[in-house]
Amino acid sequence: MKANLRKIKKYRFYSTEFKQEIVSLYESGIYSVYQLEKLYGICNKSIYQWIYKFSTFNKKGIRVVEMKESNTQKLKELEQKIKSLEQIVGQKQIQIEYLEKMIDIAKDELNIDIKKNSSTLQSNGLERTKKK
Structure with missing residues (x-):
């Protein structure tokens, strides 16, 4: 009899302070979204969402183009x-x-x-x- 195995989804939860730190690194011009993605192992979709949420410069509906x-x-x-x-x-x-x-x-x-x-x-x- 086979055991009923399900894939366990792995979710990562980031604190608000961490998200704001990532956005501030992006806004300062030190790192690009691509560099932050590789450096921290975060998908770029999440980084862009954080930019729209926490950035003082970029708001929803405005496209960020590097x-x-x-x-x-x-x-x-x-x-x-x-x-x-x-x-x-x-x-x-x-x-x-x-x-x-x-x-x-x-x-x-x-x-x-x-x-x-x-x-x-x-x-x-x-x-x-x-x-x-």
Whole structure:
């Protein structure tokens, strides 16, 4: 005898605060509806309903249209930001290499060990250390 199995429908309920947060992210221009859909796993129909319900700009009966140019513009701006950050990281890497070379020169030519010597014993703070 087969058991009578039914599919269990899964519903997700979102708080009003969460819905308003999603709408504010959309209105601020940080994310598009498509990005919010992928980021939070919410269907775009629900997001559009929340926009019509909670948005101060978009009301029911007004169609929300996202221009492809705006998404490509955002993408170009983000790529430019990544490029500038990579340039900054490269400059910092050059500075690090320069300073490490200076430390090596100070050690070799002037016998000054700037880097911490790992073989040095830690003091317990109770005894006086002897000067060389």
